[in-house]
Amino acid sequence: MAQAAGDNPRWLAEGRGHLWLPYTQMKTAPEPLPVVSAEGVRLRLADGTELVDGIASWWTVAHGYRHPHIEQAVKRQLETLPHVMLGGLAHEPAATLAARLAKMLPGDLDHVFFSESGSVSVEIALKMAVQYWLNKGERRTRFLSFTGGYHGDTFVTMSVCDPEEGMHTMFRGVVPEQLIADLPTDDETAARLDALLETHGHAIAAVVVEPLVQGAGGMKFHDAETLRRLRAACDRYGILLIFDEIFVGFARTGLGMFACAAAGVLPDIITLSKALTGGTLPLAATVARARVFDAFWDDDPLKALMHGPTYMGNALACAAANASLDLFEREDRLGQAQRIERQLSAELEPARGLPGVRDVRALGGIGVIELSHLGDAAWLKQRFRELGVWLRPFGTILYTTPPLTIGEGDLRHLTGALVTVAGEWSDRFGKGE
Incomplete structure (x- = not known):
């Protein structure tokens, strides 16, 4: 779970009013999550919570953190x-x-x-x-x-x-x-x-x-x-x-x-x-x-x-x-991407056919569940955090682009969160087409 605002570390409390974040409405956005370290495919927050990073810091961390x-x-x-x-x-x-x-x-x-x-x-x-x-x-x-x-x-x-x-x-x-x-x-x-x-x-x-x-x-x-x-x-x-x-x-x-x-x-x-x-x-x-x-x-x-x-x-x-x-x-990053694609294809497939899910697709280290229309973006992000993953959907696109070094278990954690959230979203918003 993300920390409550009152439990945030001092550096975030002091800097929050001055730090202008990307693609963010600063007036209404929730507190950013305070990351204190990263290792492999995991982000560690100030309260000790760990999140599996499913987007590799905007697609950059191909080899995992701190190689x-x-x-x-x-x-x-x-x-x-x-x-x-x-x-x-x-x-x-x-x-x-x-x-x-x-x-x-x-x-x-x-x-x-x-x-x-x-x-x-x-x-x-x-x-x-x-x-x-x-x-x-x-x-x-x-x-x-x-x-x-x-x-x-x-x-x-x-x-x-x-x-x-x-x-x-x-x-x-x-x-x-x-x-x-x-x-x-x-x-x-x-x-x-x-x-x-x-x-x-x-x-x-x-x-x-x-x-x-x-x-x-x-x-x-x-x-x-x-x-x-x-x-x-x-x-x-x-x-x-x-x-x-x-x-x-x-x-x-x-x-x-x-x-x-x-x-x-x-x-x-x-x-x-x-x-x-x-x-x-x-x-x-x-x-x-x-x-x-x-x-x-x-x-x-x-x-x-x-x-x-x-x-x-x-x-x-x-x-x-x-x-x-x-x-x-x-190291066989290309082979790892192909392995990731096979696992993504198999484990995201249960989302296909859910009300409001337009498409499910995967290519290499890219997995996508595409929704038919927007729901509550803030709810989506919060649910992913509650499930222990860092995913940042944009628009109707729920996606993962994990580090290519991700293991089978951590990838299953990501795909499970994606399918779970897609199912919950479908129950809440799927009939709103």
Whole structure:
């Protein structure tokens, strides 16, 4: 159970009035849960309660909390060089990480630009696409993205999120609206996309998509053929293709280390973050193919990529990322994701057919119970806490994306909580369609 407000530790009581939390109405929100430590797949609260973390701290903690290999790498790096600017300087962790990512990624995705967050890495990809065309003597300033898509909370990334289903509706018109289409999942939607590109292709710098799974937009799955249609359409109209793999990268789908490789579709630019450092330090990467990089390779200094985050390529974060890549290489995270999918598929199935449950689905380390309509969001969150799990539904989506290292018993605890809460929700709200 969560602590009562009067039992909260002093640091929370003193800081609560000053700490502005994400996606939170501070006036009406309940007290945040005071976490004092984490280990493996569990969060420990100030009162000693432990919760199984079913969302891996927003999909980052792929190897579990406090993996000793990552901790030791960060400690070693802290003793020699915590940070140095990459403007005119370089350091071994960043250089090694760039080379390793280039080797891991398919094709010629081998030019790596670092930043501190996923949203910023997408901003950089979009900016890179616009400057690519400017450097080639064309002015293309629009982007095309897809219904159900989510690419971040910064200003330009908001413009390529789904304007109807996301959390950014109030900001419509603040920045120029971009083109939004349905994913080309069949011949009809592919034809509509083609018509849109025929009309606007000359102005589009890039198409941006979350490959195989649209995450925060509803955990919506699509197949590799959809991505092949996108690649073919971009090639027909000479448009760059950006894959936002911040969520699905690093084995989350169970189909491969990266969705692009699993689908056999090579984007021109890819963005990575989340599990890159194993959930220890902020880091992201925007990786471009050779033909994109070549548009910036020039004697003219103004054709350089005009971007430079202060903490880009932070040495501590790069050390953590290199250690995280060690674990992906040494330990069978892909096999673990496939095992998780099998267990999720079997243990979430009892929720199918409940009144008000629209769908049950799983892919790799992603399990979803989709409700037909909203109920009481606060009640949902509280019930999960009472059942000893940390899950944070959004909208009608009850989901889990646990650390890939989760054991069978802890995963059963999560799936049991999901099915239990879905059943209770069905009794309370399921006939309210």
